[in-house]
Amino acid sequence: MVVAGVAFSMNQASAQSGGATGYAALNGGTTGGAGGQVVRATTGTQINAALCNRASASTPIIIQVEGTINHGNTSDVSGSSCDVGSTLIDLKNVSNVTIVGVGSGAVFDQIGIHIRSSSNIILQNFTVRNVKKSGSPTSNGGDAIGMEAGVRNVWADHLTLEASGGESEGYDGLFDMKNDTKYVTLSYSVLRNSERGGLIGSSESDTSNGFVTFHHNLYQNLNSRVPLLRGGIAHSYNNHFTGIVESGINSRAGARIQVDNNYFEDSKDVLGTFYTDERGAWEVNGNLFDNVTWSSPGSENYPAGPNVQSTTSVAIPYSHRLDRAECVPSIVAATAGANRGLKTSDGDCSAQPPTPDPTDPDPTEPDPTDPDPTDPDPTEPPGGANLSLASGAGADGSSKAGGTSYGNVRDGDMSTYWSPSGATGRISVKWDSDVTVSSINIREAAG
Template identity: 75%
Template sequence: MKRRVARRLQAALATLALAAATGAVLSAPEATAATAGATGYATQNGGTTGGAGGQTVRATTGTAIHAALCGRATSSTPIIIEVEGTINHGNTSQVSGGSCSTAAGVIELKQISNVTIIGVGSGAVFDQLGIHIRAASNIVVQNVTVRNVKKSGSPTSNGGDAIGMESDVRNVWVDHVTLEASGGESEGFDGLFDMKDNTQYVTLSYSVLRNSGRGGLVGSSESDLSNGFITYHHNLYENIDSRAPLLRGGTAHIYNNHYVSLNESGINSRAGAHAKVDNNYFEDSKDVLGTFYTDAAGYWQVSGNIFDNVTWSSPGTDNNPAGPNPQSNTTVSIPYAYTLDAASCVPSVVSRTAGAGKG
């Protein structure tokens, strides 16, 4: 298992953090590390810029994040919210206003648009507190850690999802984040990165997802097929039981990710989903690609992947593993430009660049 070496944030981001007084509202530059450079499907449908061009506000509590959203002129006024410190239930209250719809115990990005949340300074940790994106568009979340969000036990937040999207969500870019749990459903946790109920044009890049029963899903059931156009690239999935991701319908582009210790299954394409799976490195894992736990078939196009100590189960009524010699059973057209790293380089590239605190 590769060791992850901590890196400093980009010099410009550190300078901005030092310059911003806590709670102050500053004039933001036209482009910052948080608002420039979306990739993948988040570049489509008009693109994803978050709060670019808006004011910059510093927040050290969840209540301050909500207050920044509620203090805008309208629900679509661009804003960049720099977050530093630990955000938890004790400092996250509901705030009311005409430009927001918030709730206690969760970071609520509901019925809003044009928002960036970025960790700065010594870092931002959302501890047992999820980020809920609902009926929202043009959202950027960058350089934060979200950990140990529970759906049962105490405290609970966001249905147990570290980051969850639902109800007509469009254009979200989640980048350089660390999402982690401390177990599976029996310990009270759910998904790390979930999308449902008509969520489209999302990219997850340069992020770490680890120590969870469920990595994430696209579609909450076999009938929730309105989601799609998701890109996953340069992410580390480590010690995940399943759903890396689970795709119910829709289209996903999955490239240059490093998968380590997928304990039960990995990319689960089902219910008509189409996945383009390019130049990933799968290591010490089981059933890393296929249709699992259903007879509703999904599809995949594969190229350039490395399967290092991967085991495969036998096909059955509810299991159709793609291996031991994965072959494409569909073709997927990708509408944006991208550059592939060689799969052999992926563990090194991802260990240097993925997760919160790494530029």
């Protein structure tokens, strides 16, 4: 590693993280495949093979996906570390997995993603569309993304989930959680053009789910279930709801949800308990209602408006910054959805580019092995002082192969190198105090 002269503090950079937010950041956190092998996939079969070729079902892996994944390029693969299929992307009995769209974008076309009895999963920067439970082809019970049976810690971020109709056209939910699913965050995503947005709990008796955060999402042209909650605790903040036809946030069967600084527009009955007498509750703060209509209360129909008031209190156990409700449509438009550059809100109504994320080397880079177009010869070490020598840095790591040394990464000698003792490893260069640098050049030993 050769380091030459400008403008970032190493301590500040290491503290920045585009990692999981909301409830997915609790219960030990959600890091996905951080530190694991990075595999490129352009077909569903390659995704299955990446899962099945791991040393174990918990071996960390980052699967970078580009192109269209469909039934024509997805086949079953055998392996001891997976339980996959040919009609869906099945994350069953696995952990420590990241699936991220890269390059020109990733689309799962009529192929749903199923998470069952799994934990520590990151889904980021891709589109899932037109998943059907009836008609042809079918996949995942008609759910774009579905979770069930003891799922823990899922972060779904910068996704676009969409259908082309409702149940009569063969579609079901866009984002469903049931049967003891906990610690989930859906952020900076677009859910649109479906009869059903999503649910927490499959029935009034399935109340073992919860601790779910929804923030900075666009809910557009949906009939209902935005979401439907049966039991459990949830938090919805800084979301933009528009074109909700029948009902929006439906809190039932003892569910409690905190609803903060959302923007509800051109919609009906955006909050309440609907289609049941088993009521839920809500805490509301700072929301804006723009051209929202409310039905009259009655049996199995308990809208929160028009005079929306809190009916419970919810203690949110994580820190978060709230954008003002009036700027939610613009900030969500600038940040939400797949293939939008992974921009996020700065908490003050402005979009910002992604910060370094240890779970993903660079999901917006078309190919992490491509040369830097701004560097005429990226294999040539940069000029200037090697600050890892001049500033007295040290080096350590997770392991080293015979004949290699941690210090070789910073000694300025291109003929020496470090290699881990296994297939993957970690190397660190450390200073005693902040050092300002302009570039970091990392080379494989082969050049």
